Amino acid sequence: MQIVDFLLAYGPWAWIIAGLILLALELVIPGGFLLWLGIAGIVTGLAAMIQPLSLPMQWGLFGILSLIAIFAWLRFFRARPQVTDRPYLNRRAERLVGREAVLDDPVAGGYGRLVLEDTVWRVAGPDLPAGTRVKIVGADGTVLLIEAA
Known part of the structure; x- marks a missing residue:
């Protein structure tokens, strides 16, 4: 319930703060997925500032943006061949x-x-x-x- 109270008290700024926290955590715990969740959180906050959205709509937008960002990253960025000057390193x-x-x-x-x-x-x-x-x-x-x- 504290998360809901926080979101209600700070509105769109809560999403932006949460997104920045996720981006900071990506620096500490690298893995790639927190970056995209952080970006989705910031975009959700900006969207809620421009167009007032209900709390369920904000969560839905965050979930959809997170999934789109992660799948796009997996599809386009991870699928690229790695260019290296040492193709047989560790092989x-x-x-x-x-x-x-x-x-x-x-x-x-x-x-x-x-x-x-x-x-x-x-x-x-x-x-x-x-x-x-x-x-x-x-x-x-x-x-x-x-x-x-």
């Missing part, structure tokens, strides 16, 4: 696709080991003896997929 196995190396251990039963750079990798492919030159053709998680070069 080390994919970075190695196309490279050639020499097997340290034989591949038996479809699996073996390969030392590449500073890491011992698990490899999957056809059975091959140790010392065979192989080409990395793909990655399945942390397992490199190989074939004879």
Whole structure:
């Protein structure tokens, strides 16, 4: 009931204050959604200043604006491809696709080991003896997929 009393006492300014508080909370608790709720609160307050609205209409406008803002953010801004100068950052196995190396251990039963750079990798492919030159053709998680070069 305190929220309703606050909204009735301060009218449209309560929405603007609540929106600013939500924007400030977005700085402390990042996640993206409080930003859009804060903007919806400010727009609701401005709309209530321009055209007097009943309290249920204000809540409805806030809810609709919040949903529209969040769905628009998810649809348009999050769906954009991320442009980066390091496309394989945190994807080390994919970075190695196309490279050639020499097997340290034989591949038996479809699996073996390969030392590449500073890491011992698990490899999957056809059975091959140790010392065979192989080409990395793909990655399945942390397992490199190989074939004879």
